[in-house]
Amino acid sequence: LLVNCTQLADLPTVLPAFLTAAGSARTSLTCGLFPHTGHSDPVRGWQTHAIGAEDFAQTMKTTVDDHPQLRLLGSCCGSTPEWTALLAAELHPDANARARGFAELDQLLGRPSPAP
Numbered sequence: 001l002l003v004n005c006t007q008l009a010d011l012p013t014v015l016p017a018f019l020t021a022a023g024s025a026r027t028s029l030t031c032g033l034f035p036h037t038g039h040s041d042p043v044r045g046w047q048t049h050a051i052g053a054e055d056f057a058q059t060m061k062t063t064v065d066d067h068p069q070l071r072l073l074g075s076c077c078g079s080t081p082e083w084t085a086l087l088a089a090e091l092h093p094d095a096n097a098r099a100r101g102f103a104e105l106d107q108l109l110g111r112p113s114p115a116p
Contacts, residue, residue, distance in 0.1 A: 002032040005076040007039050008051060008059055019069050030108055032072030033063065037079050053083045057090035064091065071108065 001022050003014055011033075022029045039050040051059065056075065064070050073091065075083050092098040106112065 001029055002034055002072070004034045005036050008035050008056070009039065011035065011063060015063070015067055019067060023069070030071055031069050032074070033060070033070050034074040034076045036077040037075060037083065038077065048078045053080075053086050056083060057086040060087055061090045071104070
C-alpha cells in the first residue's frame, strides 16, 4: 500500500492516518512512500522542485526513521535518477546496508535471496 505523489509538507498529517489504517487492515501489509518533489504555489503555480535532491533524501531518511513501517521508498513527479541515487545512498550508505535492503526486498517479494 503506497502513499504516492503527495507533497512532503503533507506527510506529518497523512502518514499517521495512513499507517493506522494500514495497520488495522492486516499486520502483514507492506507500506511505502513515493512523494513528489514539488508543491503548488498560489502565486507562481506548480513548482517542480520545492526542495533539492539532497534535502529530499535526508527528509525521506528522517521520515522512515520516524515511521519504520514504511518499507518501500522512492520518489514521484519531478525526481530524476540523481534523486533516486541520493535517496538510495542516504538509506543504504554502504555495501552491507545495500545487501540488507536487497535481502529485505527479496523477502517482501517472496524470492529466494542469492547465495553470499
